[in-house]
Amino acid sequence: MVVVFLIGFDSGTVCTVLLEQNDVFAFKSISEDDSEYSNIYSSETITEIENATTNQTTTTEITTIEPPTPVRNMYPDMTVEKVPFKEDVEGDKVVYITFDDGPWEGTSQLLDLLDQYNVKATFFVTAQYLEEDKLIDALKEIHDRGHAIAVHTYSHDYDVIYSSVESYVKDFHKMDDIIFRATGERSSIFRLPGGSNAKYSSDIRTDLLAEMNYRGFVYYDWNAYDGGCDNYSIDGMISKAVREASAHDKGILLMHDTKAQSFILQTLPDIISQLRSQGYRFDRLDASVKPYQFETVADTSQVTTTPPIEITN
DSSP states (O other): OOOOOOOOOOOOOSHHHHTTSOOOOOOOOOOSOGGGSOOTTSOEEEEEEEOTTTOOEEEEEEOOOOOOHHHHTSOTTOOOOOOOOOOOOTTOOEEEEEEESOOOTTHHHHHHHHHHTTOOOEEEEOSSSSOHHHHHHHHHHHHHTTOEEEESOSSOOHHHHTSOHHHHHHHHHHHHHHHHHHHSOOOSEEOOTTOTTOGGGTTTHHHHHHHHHHTTOEEOOOSEEOOTTTTOOHHHHHHHHHHHHTTSSEEEEEEEOSGGGTTHHHHHHHHHHHHHHTTOEEOOOOTTSOOOOSOOOSOOTTOOOOOOOOOOO
16 A cells, blocks of 8 residues: 655745745654655556455556646756665764855855855855856855855746746756856755745645756755844844754754845854854755754655744744
8 A cells, every 4th residue: 555645734925925934944844764655656556465265466547647748848958866864873963054146246255254264155146236247156166165156046037937847947947058068067956935835836835846856856845944034132032943953853044145144244253153152063055954844745756844833032
């Protein structure tokens, strides 16, 4: 018998969404034993099931869900090979600091600060703030200084990217091409604007997540947030980020790399120092790190998420 559970949660996401909700994050618990699940993008035949009384053999055909065929044929090069997730090491306390939405003209100052504290981070990037030549230079600098770069989207325009799966894939491919020109590497991970449960993507969410899983990409939400979109004070943002990141042995901290949130240059030193004093190390995300995901589809072969939790201000 094959049983698939599809469970949905609604939670705070980024700036505009967080303002409308109560900053409560929910996660789903899925078995870490990947072997008990089938990949949803293949058809399996189960044979030789012995009937205890008749000794007859039964053959059962299982047809599984596939992404929309027209989308699958777009950009055949936009695929990556999935790698096994690393097992979490007991007692290892790590925070993955992630920056959404940049780069912008002030990103170099952030990189200088990260160098000063010997911290490597992950940048989920867009093309919102820089002309293409400057954008390529900025991405190259982020990469050359040892940080991870991944797609957040090209336009960050919710009305465009979430209008259809095709539109999202087109936007993603455009940003990934720019990253490749800057670094010589393709993205294997990404973050959806608003998070994987954004209300803006509700009409296409199941097909979109299935499509990106089919192509091999791993998406990362977060289990900690600095409150940068919610008018916290400097001390309030430091306290919130440290409290929420330290609620987990593996924290994925959401911050933003934009001119409007350049105050992170004031908050980040204390966030890093306080987490370090609690025994945390800092690292970059890559496709071998088990993700936190607010929403998933039936492909559980590569997904591990946390149980439901509540984070309060």
